[in-house]
Amino acid sequence: MKLAIRDLEIGFGDRRVVELAELDVAAGEIVGLVGESGSGKSITALAVLGLAEAAGARVTGSIELDGRELIGAPPSQLREIRGSRIAMIFQHPVSAFNPVFRVGEIFLRALRLHGASRAKAVERARSALAEVLLPYELLNRYPHQLSGGQAQRVAVALAVALRAEVLIADEATSALDVTVQAEIVELLARLRELEGIAILFISHDLAVVGQLCDRVAVMREGRIVETGRTERVLHAPQDPYTRELIAAVPRITAGRTA
Amino acid sequence: MTALLSLRDVEVTFGPVRAVAGVSLDVPEGPYGVGVVGESGSGKTTLGRAVLRLVRPAAGVVAFAGRDVARLRGRELKSFRGDAQIVFQDPGGTLDPRMRVGAALGEALRVHDVVPRAQVGARIDALLEEVGLEPAHTSRFPHQLSGGQRQRVAIARGLAVEPRLLVLDEPTSALDVTVQARILALFERLRDERRLAYLLISHNLAVVERLCDETVVLYLGRIVEQGRTEEVLARPAHPYTHALRSAVPELDLASRRQRVVVSGPPPDPADPPPGCVFHPRCPLAADVCRTDVPPLREVAPGRLAACHFAEEVLAEDFVALSH
Numbered sequence: 282m283k284l285a286i287r288d289l290e291i292g293f294g295d296r297r298v299v300e301l302a303e304l305d306v307a308a309g310e311i312v313g314l315v316g317e318s319g320s321g322k323s324i325t326a327l328a329v330l331g332l333a334e335a336a337g338a339r340v341t342g343s344i345e346l347d348g349r350e351l352i353g354a355p356p357s358q359l360r361e362i363r364g365s366r367i368a369m370i371f372q373h374p375v376s377a378f379n380p381v382f383r384v385g386e387i388f389l390r391a392l393r394l395h396g397a398s399r400a401k402a403v404e405r406a407r408s409a410l411a412e413v414l415l416p417y418e419l420l421n422r423y424p425h426q427l428s429g430g431q432a433q434r435v436a437v438a439l440a441v442a443l444r445a446e447v448l449i450a451d452e453a454t455s456a457l458d459v460t461v462q463a464e465i466v467e468l469l470a471r472l473r474e475l476e477g478i479a480i481l482f483i484s485h486d487l488a489v490v491g492q493l494c495d496r497v498a499v500m501r502e503g504r505i506v507e508t509g510r511t512e513r514v515l516h517a518p519q520d521p522y523t524r525e526l527i528a529a530v531p532r533i534t535a536g537r538t539a
Numbered sequence: 540m541t542a543l544l545s546l547r548d549v550e551v552t553f554g555p556v557r558a559v560a561g562v563s564l565d566v567p568e569g570p571y572g573v574g575v576v577g578e579s580g581s582g583k584t585t586l587g588r589a590v591l592r593l594v595r596p597a598a599g600v601v602a603f604a605g606r607d608v609a610r611l612r613g614r615e616l617k618s619f620r621g622d623a624q625i626v627f628q629d630p631g632g633t634l635d636p637r638m639r640v641g642a643a644l645g646e647a648l649r650v651h652d653v654v655p656r657a658q659v660g661a662r663i664d665a666l667l668e669e670v671g672l673e674p675a676h677t678s679r680f681p682h683q684l685s686g687g688q689r690q691r692v693a694i695a696r697g698l699a700v701e702p703r704l705l706v707l708d709e710p711t712s713a714l715d716v717t718v719q720a721r722i723l724a725l726f727e728r729l730r731d732e733r734r735l736a737y738l739l740i741s742h743n744l745a746v747v748e749r750l751c752d753e754t755v756v757l758y759l760g761r762i763v764e765q766g767r768t769e770e771v772l773a774r775p776a777h778p779y780t781h782a783l784r785s786a787v788p789e790l791d792l793a794s795r796r797q798r799v800v801v802s803g804p805p806p807d808p809a810d811p812p813p814g815c816v817f818h819p820r821c822p823l824a825a826d827v828c829r830t831d832v833p834p835l836r837e838v839a840p841g842r843l844a845a846c847h848f849a850e851e852v853l854a855e856d857f858v859a860l861s862h
Contacts, residue, residue: 317715318686428804429579458578458742459786460801466788485716488788515790529720530790531745536773 282345283308283479284329284367284447289342291324291333291503299325299503301342306447309477311469313490313511315526316500322483325500326449328352329481330369331359346447365395368440372452374432378424384435385420392442402442409442410435412475413468430461437468441476448472451483466493487530491515499523541605543568543736544590544623544704549599551585551760555809558585560760561599566704569736574747574768576783577757580805583740586757587706590738591625603704621651624697628709630689634681640667640692641677647699666695671725687718694725698733707739711746723749744787748772756780759808759816762835766842776844776853778821815847823848 284306291299299321306312316322327333331351333340344351346366351359371377378387385406392402410417413434424432433453440448450469454462470493472478484490490497491511498508499520507520518524542565551559559582566573575583588594590601592608601608603619611619627633634643644663648654654662664674670691681689690710697705707726711719727750729735741747747754747768754771756764756779764777775781782801801820806812812819818828827847838849846852 317717430804459788460578460782461804463786463788463798486788487716488790491790492788525717527790529717531720531723531743531749532790533745533748533772533784533787535748535769535771 282306283310283347284481285343285345285348286325286329287343287345289325289328289340289344291321291328292339293337297503298338299328301325301500301503301505304498304505304508306479306481308446308479309473310496311473311480311482311494313494313497314481314483314500315485315487315490315497317485317526319502320500321503322500323451326369326451326481326483329447329449330363330367331356332363361395364391364445365443366445367447367449368443368445369449369451370433370436370440370453372456374429374436374453375424375427377436378432380424382423383420384422384424384427387424387435388420388439388442391439395443405442406438409438412441412472413438428461429457430464433457433461433465434468437465437472440478441472445478447479447481449481449483452485453482454489455484455486462489469493487515487527499526542566543604544738545600545602545605546586546590547600547602549586549589549601550597551582551589551594552597557760557811558582558808559589559596562586562757562760562762563599564755564762564765566736566738569703569734570730572730572737572739572751572753574739574741574751574754575757576741576744576747576754578742578783578805580759580808581757582760583757584708585760587625587708587738587740590706591623592619593625617651621653621700622702623704623706624700624702625706625708626690626693626697626710628712630686630693630713631681633693634689634696636681638680639677640672640679640681640684643692644677644696644699647696651700653700662699666699669698669729670695671721685718686714687722690714690722691725694722694729698729702735704736704738707737707741707750709741710739712741712743719746726750744772744784756783759805759811761816761845762843763817763846764842764844765835766839770842774853776838776842776849777817777846778823778848778852779817781852782820815845817846823852 282305286301286304289301290297314322324333327336328340329344340352388406389402392405407417415434454465482494494511497511497514498505501522507514507523518527544566547563549559549562577583589596641663644666645659648659648662663677667676672691711722737750739747739750751768754768755762758779764780775784782799785799803820806819814830815828815833818824833845833847835843835845838844
């Protein structure tokens with residue numbers, strides 16, 4: 282298993298906010314983690330990156346990347362893994378970039394930090410941008426000069442350039458217009474095909490999850506209340522909360538034949 | 540019939556950008572909803588602000604109950620400020636953090652002399668009940684409420700002054716889906732019980748369908764399509780509406796559609812393309828689209844569209860046409 286989470290508990294002070302028994306993501310698989318605000322989705326993502334403690338949380342249990350335990354791993358090891366083997370993209374990609382660097386510099390700094398030579402870094406940045414269908418000239422832009430969709434593509438390209446094996450997408454399409462959202466969803470699906478990357482897709486949007494994910498886990502108050510193949514969970518939900526979530530999604534009814 | 544709200548050729552400019560580039564539309568007396576849909580930068584929020592005189596149009600007329608809103612002064616202006624209210628996406632940002640719920644509602648009631656002072660307390664309780672809150676909520680501060688509760692307070696404050704028109708600017712976009720469902724049900728009930736007219740600004744077509752009889756599709760500050768909501772969504776007459784509609788992810792397998800792909804990002808609003816502003820992204824663009832601006836015209840009974848090929852789009856299977 283590429284990413285295997287077992288008995289993960291995350292707490293702040295006396296409050297336990299996550300009690301996650303089991304969650305796996307295989308290489309080339311896209312797993313959706315859905316739930317509402319406060320369900321513990323995002324802090325789970327931070328725990329996978331080894332950043333939850335920095336946010337003041339206490340983390341116990343097991344998170345394995347290719348069988349190697351991440352919880353309790355020395356910070357130097359986590360730094361090496363973070364960004365290069367496990368990458369993350371966020372809801373607001375522009376604010377995730379350092380605003381004073383051009384896109385090209387952001388690529389170079391990240392790639393060189395993870396040991397690539399300058400020539401190698403340039404070549405990888407170029408091919409990663411091509412893979413996410415962005416023009417090479419974008420390397421000369423500052424983050425604020427990118428549209429929301431372009432910025433999210435750049436964030437994905439960075440993960441590609443770093444040869445990430447796991448991509449955590451935290452509400453990565455939620456702030457985008459629907460036409461742009463559809464493009465990013467297609468991009469992530471393509472990335473899985475081309476790179477065999479494992480994607481943990483965190484979202485509150487069940488419809489997007491339904492389009493993209495192989496499997497889905499529904500989270501509520503820190504626990505997974507239901508998990509399974511996406512088709513099964515969305516069309517034959519077993520848990521009452523999953524049913525409530527699905528029923529609450531507003532649907533367009535005009536033009537339906539049924 | 541005079542419309543409650545009537546916009547004629549409204550333009551709002553920010554420097555070189557025509558954020559709203561000549562929009563005309565009517566909102567009848569309630570219960571009725573008109574939805575304005577479009578993506579970021581389409582001008583929909585600016586349009587809502589122009590309606591409430593929060594930004595001044597560079598040209599055109601916004602009329603409320605037959606009166607030009609730009610000319611209202613003194614008591615007339617105050618009365619308009621009561622008649623037309625707005626509910627925003629982020630209720631936390633529009634409530635004074637130092638003001639308890641009761642005080643916020645009481646202020647609205649007193650400023651507009653809605654009820655005699657002695658009845659203010661009773662009216663606050665009635666308003667809270669109407670939006671699904673309890674009298675106990677009067678003593679709470681905004682930060683002690685959930686997002687859904689804050690939005691209910693913002694709605695109650697809007698209703699306090701007995702408006703006839705509510706401009707709803709993405710009123711449920713920041714809410715969790717189960718909360719959104721309850722707030723939508725509340726808007727439906729209020730529309731019918733209070734005979735409210737809504738101008739709903741949203742990127743969410745399903746939300747618009749739920750609350751609006753009519754839908755206006757905005758692209759780069761221009762209306763590209765307008766008509767009865769169910770007809771616009773079922774059979775769009777404009778390629779952009781098609782693209783928007785088909786990009787909405789569907790939860791139910793049976794209703795998944797083949798996506799109509801638009802190419803590239805929207806154009807720079809400071810430098811709009813010649814001809815039809817949608818042509819650089821349009822799968823149907825022909826030579827005429829690059830040179831001639833398509834007028835907004837009636838392409839079927841009750842349906843307006845600004846596309847040289849609207850009849851073909853309406854008549855044929857658009858997906859086949861665009862591939």
